[in-house]
Amino acid sequence: MAEPLLAVRDVVKRFGGVEALAGCSLDVAAGSITGLIGPNGAGKTTLFNVVSGLTAPEAGRIALGGARIDGRPGHAIARLGLARTFQIPRPLARMTVLENLLVYAPDQAGERLRGLVSRPKTIARQEASIRARANEILRFMELAPLASDPAGTLSGGQKKLLELARALMGDPRIILLDEPGAGVNPTLMRSLVARIRELHARGVTFLLIEHDMDLVTELCDPVIVLAEGRRLVEGPFAEVRRDPRVLEAYLGVPA
Amino acid sequence: MTGYLVAIATLVGIRALLALGLNVQWGFTGLVNLGVVAFFGVGAYTAGLLAVAGVALPAAWAAAIVASALAGALLATVALRLREDYLAIVTLGFGEVLRLFLLNEAWLTRGANGITGIPRPLRSWFPAHYDLFYLGLVLGCVALIYLALERLRRSPFGRALRAIREDETVATVAGKNIVRFKVQAFVIGAAVAGLAGILFGHYLAYIEPNMFVPQETLFVWLALILGGSGNNRGAILGAVVLLGLLEGSRFAKDVIPFLTGVRLAAAQQMLVGLLLVVLMIKRPEGLLPERAP
Numbered sequence: 001m002a003e004p005l006l007a008v009r010d011v012v013k014r015f016g017g018v019e020a021l022a023g024c025s026l027d028v029a030a031g032s033i034t035g036l037i038g039p040n041g042a043g044k045t046t047l048f049n050v051v052s053g054l055t056a057p058e059a060g061r062i063a064l065g066g067a068r069i070d071g072r073p074g075h076a077i078a079r080l081g082l083a084r085t086f087q088i089p090r091p092l093a094r095m096t097v098l099e100n101l102l103v104y105a106p107d108q109a110g111e112r113l114r115g116l117v118s119r120p121k122t123i124a125r126q127e128a129s130i131r132a133r134a135n136e137i138l139r140f141m142e143l144a145p146l147a148s149d150p151a152g153t154l155s156g157g158q159k160k161l162l163e164l165a166r167a168l169m170g171d172p173r174i175i176l177l178d179e180p181g182a183g184v185n186p187t188l189m190r191s192l193v194a195r196i197r198e199l200h201a202r203g204v205t206f207l208l209i210e211h212d213m214d215l216v217t218e219l220c221d222p223v224i225v226l227a228e229g230r231r232l233v234e235g236p237f238a239e240v241r242r243d244p245r246v247l248e249a250y251l252g253v254p255a
Numbered sequence: 256m257t258g259y260l261v262a263i264a265t266l267v268g269i270r271a272l273l274a275l276g277l278n279v280q281w282g283f284t285g286l287v288n289l290g291v292v293a294f295f296g297v298g299a300y301t302a303g304l305l306a307v308a309g310v311a312l313p314a315a316w317a318a319a320i321v322a323s324a325l326a327g328a329l330l331a332t333v334a335l336r337l338r339e340d341y342l343a344i345v346t347l348g349f350g351e352v353l354r355l356f357l358l359n360e361a362w363l364t365r366g367a368n369g370i371t372g373i374p375r376p377l378r379s380w381f382p383a384h385y386d387l388f389y390l391g392l393v394l395g396c397v398a399l400i401y402l403a404l405e406r407l408r409r410s411p412f413g414r415a416l417r418a419i420r421e422d423e424t425v426a427t428v429a430g431k432n433i434v435r436f437k438v439q440a441f442v443i444g445a446a447v448a449g450l451a452g453i454l455f456g457h458y459l460a461y462i463e464p465n466m467f468v469p470q471e472t473l474f475v476w477l478a479l480i481l482g483g484s485g486n487n488r489g490a491i492l493g494a495v496v497l498l499g500l501l502e503g504s505r506f507a508k509d510v511i512p513f514l515t516g517v518r519l520a521a522a523q524q525m526l527v528g529l530l531l532v533v534l535m536i537k538r539p540e541g542l543l544p545e546r547a548p
């Protein structure tokens with residue numbers, strides 16, 4: 001089997017007495033849309049936080065494309081091509097929708113003080129191309145009419161789309177989506193699914209947390225079930241959903 | 256009367272610089288600097304001491320700006336690596352420590368006597384209207400710093416600062432090294448405060464430790480919040496309004512008979528407090544709210 005794009009090995013993360021991740025191991029194959037499901041509190045979001053470098057794990061290893069990323073700062077991991085969204089959207093509220101995307105553009109010469117003084121032309125050129133790209137993504141995500149609105153004024157569903165739109169700015173290899181469908185109305189949902197499929201066709205890998213089983217059925221293969229901080233089972237959703245261990249994890253009683 | 260107005264305008268210009276510096280730290284980036292006066296003091300003292308020791312003024316001024324910037328870099332690096340909310344405490348402490356240092360380390364700072372005879376730049380060129388020239392110098396600095404910071408605000412660098420202010424976690428996920436940006440923003444603000452200090456010392460030709468009390472920091476914060484944090488013009492306007500109010504209310508002494516010295520000072524503080532309360536209720540974003548670049 002080919003090397004996984006993302007490999008998580010024996011990762012432990014504790015919050016006081018709670019072991020949110022208890023020796024979690026899983027792989028995400030390049031080119032897949034891997035689903036990550038599990039009951040509330042299973043540790044799914046915590047796994048995203050650890051992988052994206054926002055919280056340090058107590059133990060374990062994480063590799064992206066074969067290179068260790070655990071222990072590296074979040075901004076460095078982002079630059080390696082790993083993007084993520086938040087379960088509860090976190091728009092940069094007082095900045096415009098367009099600016100929210102611009103901030104996510106990597107390697108901007110204009111973010112260096114020395115460059116600001118010595119290379120104004122390069123910066124202007126780069127800024128123009130970043131803006132063009134951001135506008136293209138906004139059109140793709142059907143957010144273009146809102147480009148100059150403060151991001152804080154968007155509806156819940158639009159904020160979810162903005163989460164994904166921002167993540168695209170860095171041309172990521174893999175995107176971790178934390179419940180992209182939650183709170184999104186059916187119309188937006190259809191467009192969201194279409195966007196994810198399209199990006200997948202262009203070669204982007206996804207790891208997708210979702211409680212909406214229709215969305216999981218439609219998009220994800222394989223599906224990993226997380227329970228009590230560990231991988232419980234993995235496989236096609238049709239198989240996973242019939243697995244008695246999964247039913248037990250969700251219902252809390254032996255099925 | 257003209258002389259008085261020129262003096263006030265000069266001091267307003269110096270305060271406007273302080274507010275502009277704080278605006279980079281708090282307005283753009285969300286960094287709490289409770290020691291503005293200390294960077295002001297480092298600038299004033301470094302330039303003053305070097306100048307009375309005979310160092311050429313351009314060199315003394317460059318050294319003063321570097322000293323304030325270095326102090327800022329050191330404090331920000333240490334505090335930000337420790338923990339987020341330490342910056343406020345560390346800067347507040349730095350303000351007091353510096354004042355005590357200036358008072359007690361007389362071998363270097365001349366202690367409570369202060370530094371006298373700080374040379375006034377190009378004094379002999381303007382035998383008649385020197386104060387007007389100096390006002391021009393200060394306003395020129397304000398204009399220059401305003402333009403530079405306005406450019407900074409509109410640049411990708413300024414955008415990253417605002418992103419950090421809005422949500423550090425998001426900025427990290429967006430690939431921004433937030434510690435680097437915060438330290439740089441803090442250093443820029445500290446350097447601008449240092450410049451204000453230089454202009455202050457050479458204007459008065461005399462500085463002493465008790466000119467650099469925490470209340471000065473408070474006034475800079477008031478000016479910025481009043482004017483509109485995040486907005487460079489707001490920072491300047493805030494300094495104008497605040498100092499205009501404080502100075503203007505002095506004349507109340509001549510009109511209202513029972514308003515003598517101590518009472519006046521108390522009344523001034525009440526006035527400023529009242530103004531702030533009304534403003535926070537009516538216009539919490541300040542007189543000139545932040546606008547998208």
Ligand SMILES: Nc1ncnc2c1ncn2[C@@H]1O[C@H](COP(=O)(O)OP(=O)(O)OP(=O)(O)O)[C@@H](O)[C@H]1O
Nearest residue numbers: 015018020038039040041042043044045046047087
């Ligand atoms: N910052 C934190 N401090 C303390 N406990 C935390 C923290 N973050 C998560 N936890 C705990 O870790 C466990 C896993 O939480 P996590 O958010 O990862 O679950 P989840 O699988 O994403 O759940 P949900 O489906 O509800 O989003 C929970 O018991 C939660 O209370």
Ligand SMILES: [Mg+2]
Nearest residue numbers: 044045046087
């Ligand atoms: Mg979660």
